[in-house]
Amino acid sequence: MTSHQPTEFVVLPETRARRIVEQLLDGSGIALNGSNPWDLRVHHPDFFSRVLHQGTLGLGESYMDGWWDCDRIDEMAYKMLRHGLGERSRTPKERLAYRLQSGFLNLQSxxxxxxxxxxxxxxxxxxxxxxxxxxxxxxxxxxxxxxxxxxxxxxxxxxxxxxxxxxxxxxxxxxxxxxxxxxxxxxxxxxxxxxxxxxxxxxxxxxxxxxxxxxxxxxxxxxxxxxxxxxxxxxxxxxxxxxxxxxxxxxxxxxxxxxxxxxxxxxxxxxxxxxxxxxxxxxxxxxxxxxxxxxxxxxxxxxxxxxxxxxxxxxxxxxxxxxxxxxxxxxxxxxxxxxxxxxxxxxxxxxxxxxxxxxxxxxxxxxxxxxxxxxxxxxxxxx
Known part of the structure; x- marks a missing residue:
């Protein structure tokens, strides 16, 4: 496990956070700690809270930190997106921050x-x-x-x-x-x-x-x-x-x-x-x-x-x-x-x-x- 410190996030009780993630994945064909190559194998108890509070950034960073693994991330992403989790996985804070930044600044000047x-x-x-x-x-x-x-x-x-x-x-x-x-x-x-x-x-x-x-x-x-x-x-x-x-x-x-x-x-x-x-x-x-x-x-x-x-x-x-x-x-x-x-x-x-x-x-x-x-x-x- 890496010693990298993730961006601060609110830690929910593991059982509650896991239940919410499971509800979001319900019907997508993706299971937690399942046997399919596109299933997520979770290694860190705070993974669920991190993803719920940080959206796609938390999902990617937690993978970089070794908090979870998946043999076929491409298929996992495909199934998530076809299930409609694309926009839902971006937090309101993320959307607002980017809109404000791009609205007031020319980010590509x-x-x-x-x-x-x-x-x-x-x-x-x-x-x-x-x-x-x-x-x-x-x-x-x-x-x-x-x-x-x-x-x-x-x-x-x-x-x-x-x-x-x-x-x-x-x-x-x-x-x-x-x-x-x-x-x-x-x-x-x-x-x-x-x-x-x-x-x-x-x-x-x-x-x-x-x-x-x-x-x-x-x-x-x-x-x-x-x-x-x-x-x-x-x-x-x-x-x-x-x-x-x-x-x-x-x-x-x-x-x-x-x-x-x-x-x-x-x-x-x-x-x-x-x-x-x-x-x-x-x-x-x-x-x-x-x-x-x-x-x-x-x-x-x-x-x-x-x-x-x-x-x-x-x-x-x-x-x-x-x-x-x-x-x-x-x-x-x-x-x-x-x-x-x-x-x-x-x-x-x-x-x-x-x-x-x-x-x-x-x-x-x-x-x-x-x-x-x-x-x-x-x-x-x-x-």
Whole structure:
């Protein structure tokens, strides 16, 4: 049992707290200390009070602290969400705190833009190298005809490239280029010149090494500071960090930088509702200040600037992607265990598995949206 001290919470009598949790789980197919792989095995008597008072944050933190275990957290999360425990698991205090914070502050301002890079993406390339496939894609793969993670990620990169209708010599901007996955793919296989930007020092350094010898420039820069003129723009897995107060600025920037005959592909996780909220555990430990957009957010922010040509949803593929990452993470953890704490290992396992369950339950989506400036002719999106 770890000595980490959890956030303060009110401890109810164990019997009473357990009874309330059992009532919440009734009908979900999840049992306490049951024999199914998705059942929770509780090790600490205060687990029930902690979850009741801290919601999803308490559930995740108590797993990190070793207070409970579950062989298939992904299935546990799926069953909880399908049972309707998603919103009920967030406490009123959590909702109010985030609404007040996001209402009065721009959590994704330029001054705060590098927080997520330092907190998550700079955690360690040794970890991500073992979790991801050789493309270093840290976003949803496209599993339509794929049987492995690597095939799915190559298919995703090529799908975006085909939607952009890349031609040799074009100038392409990759907003949120990560470790240079699409940047390298587009330059190497389509003969284009690519400028990639990221807010992670670790990503920028490795991306430059991976793209050495290619017509690629990778900058450590915020998208709002960009200047130039590009034939094509792509953004894969970055829009989740933009924030609702900056959606209009983001699309203003794309509009300013994109050629009149150009195309823009936006690849982003999406929310089923337009509520401005964030899961407390993910916000604290994984992606600080992240907010998922809804269809309404994207429509309103792009209106008057860009014409939507195509909208594709393959959110179910993120379940497969996350589970592949989890298998890689578990298989290769012994190679890097000395570099990280056991609490970090449990944090990552919980994050990957819970997110897989959320996509499986269709509580989260993955969209690829194609925009133009209203160029003449019909646009036929590849699938």
């Amino acid at each position: 330029k001054a705060r833009a590098y927080i997520v890079g330092e907190a998550h993406y700079d955690l360690g390339n040794d970890l991500f190298a073992r979790m991801l496939d050789p493309t270093w894609c840290y976003s949803c793969g496209y599993w339509k005809d794929a049987t492995t993670l690597h095939e799915a990620q190559l298919a995703k990169l090529e799908l975006a490239a085909r939607k952009l209708e890349l031609e040799p010599g074009m100038r392409v901007l990759d907003i949120g280029c990560g470790w240079g996955s699409f940047t390298e793919h587009a330059a190497r296989h389509h003969g284009v010149e690519v400028t990639g930007i990221t807010i992670s020092k670790e990503q920028a350094e490795l991306g430059r090494k991976r793209c050495k010898g290619l017509p690629v420039e990778i900058l450590l820069q915020d998208y709002r500071d960009l200047n130039g003129h590009f034939d094509r723009i792509v953004s894969i897995g970055m829009f989740e960090h933009v924030g609702h107060r900056n959606y209009r600025t983001y699309f203003d920037t794309v509009d300013r930088l994109l050629d009149s005959q150009g195309l823009f592909v936006l690849h982003t996780i999406g929310s089923n509702t337009s509520d401005i909220s964030a899961d407390p555990f993910i916000n604290k430990y994984i992606f600080p200040n992240g907010v998922l957009p809804s269809t309404t957010h994207i429509n309103k922010a792009s209106e008057g600037h860009l014409l939507m040509e195509d909208w594709q949803n393959f959110g179910a593929d993120y379940d497969l992607t996350l589970m592949a990452w989890l298998r890689n993470f578990d298989a290769h953890w012994p190679e890097i265990a000395d570099n990280y704490s056991e609490r970090t290992r449990r944090m990552f396992r919980y994050y990957l598995a819970v997110c897989a369950g959320a996509f499986r339950a269709r509580n989260l989506q993955l969209w690829q949206v194609v925009f133009s400036k209203g160029r003449p002719g019909r646009y036929d999106a590849p699938r």
